[in-house]
Amino acid sequence: PDMLEVGNGGMTTDEYRSHFSIWALAKAPLLIGCDVRAMSDETKEILINEEAIAVNQDALGVQGKKVKGD
Incomplete structure (x- = not known):
């Protein structure tokens, strides 16, 4: 991903x-x-x-992954 689209129009608040x-x-x-x-x-x-930013800035630097299937 390159940049956030939040606030650029075309999406609902929930989508943002x-x-x-x-x-x-x-x-x-x-x-x-x-x-x-x-x-x-x-x-x-x-x-x-702050909570979402904390997830992004976690010191381990590992991205999230799916841990349980449907």
Whole structure:
């Protein structure tokens, strides 16, 4: 993944949250791709989620993986 699409339009808030969460789990660089000068409060809330960022910045540096099948 290259940059986050959160706040760029075209997705629901839930889709943006899912997108950010997947990036965090994948240990992808959290590069903000929207105009931070004009982002909504919802977008800001997603982008500063400390728990998701902590997962992304975990010291082990290992991305998440599926641990149980359906």
